[in-house]
Amino acid sequence: xDFAANLFSTGTxxxxxxxxxxxxILFIVSSGMSLILGVLRIPNVAHGSLxxxxxxxxxxxxxxxxxxxxxxxxxxxxxxxIVAAVGFVLERGFFSYLYEREHLMLLLLTxxxxxxxxxxxxxxxxxxxxxxTVPPFFxxxxxxxxxxxxxxNLFLLFIGPCIAIFLWLVINKTTLGKIARAAxxxxxxxxxxxxxxxxxxAFTFVLGSFLAGLGGALIAxxxxxxxGMDHSLIMETFLIVIIGGLGNMWxxxxxxxxxxxxxxxxxxxxxxxxxxxxxxAVVAVxxxxxxxLLSSTW
Amino acid sequence: MxxxxxxxxxxxxxxxxxxxxxxxxxxxxxxxxxxxxTALLATSLNLAIxxxxxxxxxxxxxxxxxxxxxxxxxxxxxxxxxxxxLVGPLAAAALSLVMGVICIRLSKLxxxxxxxxxxxxxxxxxxxxxxxxxxxxxxHGIPLPDAIASPKGSYYFTLIVxxxxxxxxxxxxxxxxxxxxxxxxxxxxxxxxxxxDVRLHQxxxxxxxxxxxxxxxxxxxxxxxxxxxxxxxxxxxxxxxxMCLLGGMYTFFGPLVGASVIVLLRVFASxxxxxxxxxxxxxxxxxIIFLPDGxxxxxxxxxxxxxxxxx
Amino acid sequence: MLRVESLVKSFGGFKAVDGANxxxxxxEIVAVIGPxxxxxxxxxxxxxxxxxxxxxxxxxxxxxxGGLSPHVICRRGITRSFQVVNIFPxxxxxxxxxxxxxxxxxxxxxxxxxxxxxxxxxxxxxxxSVGLFDQKDVESDLLxxxxxxxxxxxxxxxxxxxxxxxxxxxxxxxPEETERCIRLIRKLSEESGLTILFCEHDIALVFEIATWxxxxxxxxxxxxxxxxxxxxxxxxxxxxxxxxxxx
Numbered sequence: 119x120d121f122a123a124n125l126f127s128t129g130t131x132x133x134x135x136x137x138x139x140x141x142x143i144l145f146i147v148s149s150g151m152s153l154i155l156g157v158l159r160i161p162n163v164a165h166g167s168l169x170x171x172x173x174x175x176x177x178x179x180x181x182x183x184x185x186x187x188x189x190x191x192x193x194x195x196x197x198x199x200i201v202a203a204v205g206f207v208l209e210r211g212f213f214s215y216l217y218e219r220e221h222l223m224l225l226l227l228t229x230x231x232x233x234x235x236x237x238x239x240x241x242x243x244x245x246x247x248x249x250x251t252v253p254p255f256f257x258x259x260x261x262x263x264x265x266x267x268x269x270x271n272l273f274l275l276f277i278g279p280c281i282a283i284f285l286w287l288v289i290n291k292t293t294l295g296k297i298a299r300a301a302x303x304x305x306x307x308x309x310x311x312x313x314x315x316x317x318x319x320a321f322t323f324v325l326g327s328f329l330a331g332l333g334g335a336l337i338a339x340x341x342x343x344x345x346g347m348d349h350s351l352i353m354e355t356f357l358i359v360i361i362g363g364l365g366n367m368w369x370x371x372x373x374x375x376x377x378x379x380x381x382x383x384x385x386x387x388x389x390x391x392x393x394x395x396x397x398x399a400v401v402a403v404x405x406x407x408x409x410x411l412l413s414s415t416w
Numbered sequence: 417m418x419x420x421x422x423x424x425x426x427x428x429x430x431x432x433x434x435x436x437x438x439x440x441x442x443x444x445x446x447x448x449x450x451x452x453x454t455a456l457l458a459t460s461l462n463l464a465i466x467x468x469x470x471x472x473x474x475x476x477x478x479x480x481x482x483x484x485x486x487x488x489x490x491x492x493x494x495x496x497x498x499x500x501x502l503v504g505p506l507a508a509a510a511l512s513l514v515m516g517v518i519c520i521r522l523s524k525l526x527x528x529x530x531x532x533x534x535x536x537x538x539x540x541x542x543x544x545x546x547x548x549x550x551x552x553x554x555x556h557g558i559p560l561p562d563a564i565a566s567p568k569g570s571y572y573f574t575l576i577v578x579x580x581x582x583x584x585x586x587x588x589x590x591x592x593x594x595x596x597x598x599x600x601x602x603x604x605x606x607x608x609x610x611x612x613d614v615r616l617h618q619x620x621x622x623x624x625x626x627x628x629x630x631x632x633x634x635x636x637x638x639x640x641x642x643x644x645x646x647x648x649x650x651x652x653x654x655x656x657x658x659m660c661l662l663g664g665m666y667t668f669f670g671p672l673v674g675a676s677v678i679v680l681l682r683v684f685a686s687x688x689x690x691x692x693x694x695x696x697x698x699x700x701x702x703x704i705i706f707l708p709d710g711x712x713x714x715x716x717x718x719x720x721x722x723x724x725x726x727x
Numbered sequence: 728m729l730r731v732e733s734l735v736k737s738f739g740g741f742k743a744v745d746g747a748n749x750x751x752x753x754x755e756i757v758a759v760i761g762p763x764x765x766x767x768x769x770x771x772x773x774x775x776x777x778x779x780x781x782x783x784x785x786x787x788x789x790x791x792x793g794g795l796s797p798h799v800i801c802r803r804g805i806t807r808s809f810q811v812v813n814i815f816p817x818x819x820x821x822x823x824x825x826x827x828x829x830x831x832x833x834x835x836x837x838x839x840x841x842x843x844x845x846x847x848x849x850x851x852x853x854x855x856s857v858g859l860f861d862q863k864d865v866e867s868d869l870l871x872x873x874x875x876x877x878x879x880x881x882x883x884x885x886x887x888x889x890x891x892x893x894x895x896x897x898x899x900x901x902p903e904e905t906e907r908c909i910r911l912i913r914k915l916s917e918e919s920g921l922t923i924l925f926c927e928h929d930i931a932l933v934f935e936i937a938t939w940x941x942x943x944x945x946x947x948x949x950x951x952x953x954x955x956x957x958x959x960x961x962x963x964x965x966x967x968x969x970x971x972x973x974x
Contacts, residue, residue: 233697397537610827611801
């Protein structure tokens with residue numbers, strides 16, 4: 119375990135870039151959760167399940183359209199839409215009636231949906247692994263710092279900031295976004311000025327779900343699509359959102375960066391326990407700044 | 417009516433439980449043992465969540481550490497069994513103290529989330545440390561003293577330990593400490609204003625909850641002869657939480673009822689279907705929507721004075 | 728007994744307390760009055776440790792207590808009641824007072840003795856002295872508003888304080904309840920020599936029972952003195968001019 123040598127080789131840079139592309143996925147999914155948490159005050163345990171549905175749905179779309187670049191791009195749009203629809207049903211059908219309950223109850227309700235959705239995925243798609251191959255357009259690697267980095271990872275590195283900017287525009291520059299932010303701070307007031315807060319909440323939840331689904335669709339070519347994806351992701355997402363500051367978009371980005379990088383570097387430096395590094399980072403952050411690194415809307 | 421019948425009911429139950437292995441087949445005795453230790457686990461969680469009002473989302477880690485502590489002591493150190501049964505719960509209590517000190521400064525939700533994350537850290541370490549903990553395989557074939565190794569023996573051991581621990585927790589809840597933590601749950605500002613060191617009492621409550629959770633883990637070793645990392649996975653933590661909710665978080669026996677229902681349902685469901693999560697999720701949804709006080713909570717309301725009719 | 732010097736507390740840009748001064752001598756009944764938003768409750772929170780001062784000093788019996796935690800301050804001998812009723816709603820009247828007594832007796836870590844009959848005599852005594860003995864087994868959430876406020880006082884008394892702080896003790900009370908409360912405050916002061924500090928909107932009440940009055944306007948102490956001195960003070964008159972004296 120030659121830590122120093124491992125850490126300062128070019129392998130590190132390549133690992134960092136891989137970590138960053140992973141960060142993209144984490145960021146997309148976490149921003150969705152942060153949005154929901156910030157505006158609706160619901161810690162959405164089902165977020166991981168939505169992510170998983172996104173991945174499986176992407177597989178189905180690609181199968182249906184026969185593979186290739188077009189199928190892939192279509193999947194990137196259709197799968198998140200499907201997940202957004204699921205989110206809409208959940209929000210309108212259940213959550214909207216229970217907002218005045220305590221957080222504990224809402225959290226457990228989202229957990230119950232995580233359980234139900236998990237098994238629904240099992241029913242619809244079965245228990246076997248699925249996989250999606252990267253479309254020919256993205257296959258192969260580019261040479262970065264003298265090491266091969268898959269094109270797909272570069273694509274992810276590109277997409278990440280795009281989504282971030284898009285979200286920033288939606289939240290800060292559109293009327294809808296401004297209303298949602300106001301509703302996060304004071305839902306009653308927003309209702310009192312005649313805006314239907316319910317639809318704001320629905321919109322937010324749907325957008326958050328869309329993001330979860332998008333994350334799932336994007337990661338589909340990189341991993342085995344399997345049951346259990348939801349469980350591993352949800353914990354990471356929660357932690358990212360906590361260290362970044364509840365409801366804070368930039369916090370989700372920061373948290374994702376910290377998480378993605380500590381994980382990649384951790385595995386590089388200490389392969390056996392590398393996966394523990396992000397958790398340690400989380401603990402360290404929370405001990406020093408209990409409310410998260412950036413301001414939260416709570 | 418309830419008051420005079422009350423002491424008889426647990427007694428009757430105890431007698432029934434004692435007689436159980438004599439009449440039921442081996443598998444059922446095994447299930448009954450699992451029910452008992454899970455009931456203990458749920459009750460220990462309720463100490464933290466129902467009685468102290470802390471968002472204890474990561475309780476399974478104490479169960480797991482209690483189990484692993486006992487298992488590792490039995491398999492790796494030369495120490496006799498009684499020591500192993502102390503090591504497990506004490507390790508869980510120690511971990512609870514450490515985690516408590518780290519998390520207690522945070523409020524409500526943050527506390528719960530940080531606890532889950534610390535628990536996940538522990539899980540990740542146990543999962544990866546193949547050489548010491550057996551990694552994702554867990555540890556199997558753990559040697560036990562003859563008296564408690566047989567199905568009947570393990571059952572009676574579990575019954576006795578569970579009964580003692582539940583009784584202890586019952587006393588704790590009815591003690592000054594028990595009232596104080598309930599006061600802290602309902603009104604921490606008021607509690608501080610009357611001189612109660614809120615943090616200290618919360619920590620004590622966490623340590624007790626962790627300790628008894630660890631005992632439940634040790635009992636699992638006796639009944640199952642093995643341990644595995646998923647015992648401390650966060651989904652199990654939430655499952656135990658569901659048991660408390662289902663039975664009634666603000667009653668003492670609620671978690672016992674909830675645990676029994678869930679374990680029995682799980683066993684029954686696993687025979688007939690592979691969609692246990694779906695069933696559990698549906699039950700939880702129904703409980704949250706229709707029975708937020710839990711099964712027992714619905715039927716047991718605090719006895720009130722006749723005077724309040726006019727107040 | 729209590730000295731407050733140049734206390735300042737801001738929230739963001741807003742100075743809730745901006746130069747408050749107060750001195751309270753043992754055995755007195757002292758009132759703090761002032762228009763709405765003058766910072767009276769903030770001052771009380773600073774005194775009892777629920778908030779930390781930005782600057783200034785709070786000396787209780789000669790020792791600095793600014794910034795200490797509420798439970799520590801309680802142990803030093805200051806207890807309080809709250810403006811918005813702040814009892815343990817799920818516990819009975821008896822249990823509410825009992826917890827406070829047990830806390831004072833430092834028995835809160837006893838885990839194996841049943842709490843049922845503990846400190847019964849003491850709790851009964853306190854309940855009798857405030858007139859709530861008849862309702863001792865009622866779940867406190869079900870009491871009338873006035874009774875809840877009296878329970879607040881009873882709980883504060885259980886700590887055996889040297890200084891009792893009451894935050895708007897008669898707020899929301901019907902006239903008879905207010906009368907009862909005034910008599911209670913008087914009784915506590917006369918019989919036990921308890922030092923009492925309170926704030927109130929009901930100016931008439933204040934002038935009736937307070938031996939010393941401090942007036943706060945916009946977070947600062949405008950004047951401290953006996954009822955007569957305060958009444959004659961021109962700043963006080965202008966602060967209340969045009970208002971019905973409501974805080």
